[in-house]
Amino acid sequence: MTNKVLNYYDLSEIISARIERNEYLPGELLPTEKDFISRYNISRQTTRKAIELLKEEGYVRSVQGQGTFVEKINHSKVAFGVINESDNASFTSLVRKFGIEISSKLLATGAIDSNRFFSSKLEIGLDETIFGIHRIRYGNREPLAIEYTYLPLKFFEDINKHNFEHVSLYDYMATKEHLPLNFREKFIMTQANAKIAKYLGLTDDLTVNKMEITGFDSENNIVEFTESYSRPDKLEVRFVTK
Amino acid sequence: MRKNLLTKSSLIAKELQYDIEQGSLLHMEKLPSERELSDIFKVQRGTIREALDLLVQERLIFSKPKVGYFVNEKRVRKFTNPLALNDPSKRDNLVRERISFEKIYADSWLSNQMLVPKSSEVYRIVIICYDDKVVVGKERYYLLSDTTGTITEKDMNTFSVAELATKGIIKTASSNIKSNQKITLAYTNSSDSSLFGIEENTPLLRHRGLEYNEKGQLVLFYDNFLLPHYFEFYRMEQTYHDK
Known part of the structure; x- marks a missing residue:
């Protein structure tokens, strides 16, 4: 094994594995190029390419004149937005597949009068009422996303009797025969506002994923409009068509 | 509960977002002044400022000091x-x-x-x-x-x-x-x-x-x-x- 000459990819794999095993800790200075060159008997170019790749993958970050630092760990990254015709978009079901313990905390729920914004998103009248559910989603007890979900109250009149910290919203919607089956999504990266940054624990870089999800039931009624803000370092957004 | 889910300022931010998305406020167009907006929405200027702040943070609008707020370029x-x-x-x-x-x-x-x-x-x-x-x-x-x-x-x-x-x-x-x-x-x-x-x-x-x-x-x-x-x-x- 030791006789084999390492290429840049091998080196990047060695380093990323160490970061994932917490041998190199977030914020720690990575060994210098020189260290890697003498330790593995490789060229400067190989070392540089490996570091560039680690930067692209978000494992490390270079600071001019100081060196290369280990970034926040990436191994808890989970996929989000894996939606296709057969799956539904429930956050819990999506993320559960990746073996992460998911929990939610309710921030607020309640009925409000619709306005022009919500009426256009939910395609309902201005005189109608909507029901909002604001939740923080945790993966392994770390905040991953904050979700603002709005439903037309007319389809879910007893919604106030349920606590969606423990009951799946989609299970409930299915009992009302208004389970969203088709989705339209819009994704952007934007800046977290102060409140969202606080909930998600963002301090330095405030870039967040924002996904707007519109859910249609079997009769093509819009039954859900969700604005989800998630941490790009924790959630990887995927679009999959099978 | 009826008023608590969203603050007045977030509701106004949503209304303005609607105007931008529907095109009644055009990209790179100047928004009405804080005073005009507070007349339109019948709220205090502080509330308008909070709403505008939310939109600035989300990069829907930007502010030019002493000139006003403008709608950002379309993505x-x-x-x-x-x-x-x-x-x-x-x-x-x-x-x-x-x-x-x-x-x-x-x-x-x-x-x-x-x-x-x-x-x-x-x-x-x-x-x-x-x-x-x-x-x-x-x-x-x-x-x-x-x-x-x-x-x-x-x-x-x-x-x-x-x-x-x-x-x-x-x-x-x-x-x-x-x-x-x-x-x-x-x-x-x-x-x-x-x-x-x-x-x-x-x-x-x-x-x-x-x-x-x-x-x-x-x-x-x-x-x-x-x-x-x-x-x-x-x-x-x-x-x-x-x-």
């Missing part, structure tokens, strides 16, 4: 449907400049990304995207020569990357075409920061995708680095029909 729309880049109605209007075209053999990184054996023959095309002379993206396309066949410099000058990737794909079968895309956050390295004219370690949006032909063979891998606030991505179910 460039991208579609995540399989091979959307081959559909004229889904193409963006960015100016593209091809900076390189070469035949390479997949190294370990590329074979891992494309899920193809090492040393597979791949055509690599690097393109810089401009919006009004500003660099907004660097696109790297990797076409697998096994499925696309030989591509010459002349083909490159005649066809788009998408056309080359879809050589031999039956158009009507496009709904069965598989694609697998992901979006992550990356930070600029030194060469990209000079390309984009931004500081090193600035956030970039990284959009990677694998696209397959109707036989399920991989035709294309792309790895694009984009300015995060210039783009928006859309996905619609094939079964969804606009009313």
Whole structure:
């Protein structure tokens, strides 16, 4: 094994594995190029390419004149937005597949009068009422996303009797025969506002994923409009068509 | 509960967002003044300021000190449907400049990304995207020569990357075409920061995708680095029909 000459990819794999095993800790200075060159008997170019790749993958970050630092760990990254015709978009079901313990905390729920914004998103009248559910989603007890979900109250009149910290919203919607089956999504990266940054624990870089999800039931009624803000370092957004 | 779910300022921010999305406030247009807005919405100026702050933070508007608030530029729309880049109605209007075209053999990184054996023959095309002379993206396309066949410099000058990737794909079968895309956050390295004219370690949006032909063979891998606030991505179910 030791006789084999390492290429840049091998080196990047060695380093990323160490970061994932917490041998190199977030914020720690990575060994210098020189260290890697003498330790593995490789060229400067190989070392540089490996570091560039680690930067692209978000494992490390270079600071001019100081060196290369280990970034926040990436191994808890989970996929989000894996939606296709057969799956539904429930956050819990999506993320559960990746073996992460998911929990939610309710921030607020309640009925409000619709306005022009919500009426256009939910395609309902201005005189109608909507029901909002604001939740923080945790993966392994770390905040991953904050979700603002709005439903037309007319389809879910007893919604106030349920606590969606423990009951799946989609299970409930299915009992009302208004389970969203088709989705339209819009994704952007934007800046977290102060409140969202606080909930998600963002301090330095405030870039967040924002996904707007519109859910249609079997009769093509819009039954859900969700604005989800998630941490790009924790959630990887995927679009999959099978 | 009725008033508590959203604050007055968030509700006003949503109303203004509606005006922007519906086009009654145009991109780069100046918003009414704080005073005018407080008359329109019948709330105090402090509440208006909070609403405007929310929109500034979300980059829907920006403020010019002593002048007022303006609606931000419209984001460039991208579609995540399989091979959307081959559909004229889904193409963006960015100016593209091809900076390189070469035949390479997949190294370990590329074979891992494309899920193809090492040393597979791949055509690599690097393109810089401009919006009004500003660099907004660097696109790297990797076409697998096994499925696309030989591509010459002349083909490159005649066809788009998408056309080359879809050589031999039956158009009507496009709904069965598989694609697998992901979006992550990356930070600029030194060469990209000079390309984009931004500081090193600035956030970039990284959009990677694998696209397959109707036989399920991989035709294309792309790895694009984009300015995060210039783009928006859309996905619609094939079964969804606009009313």
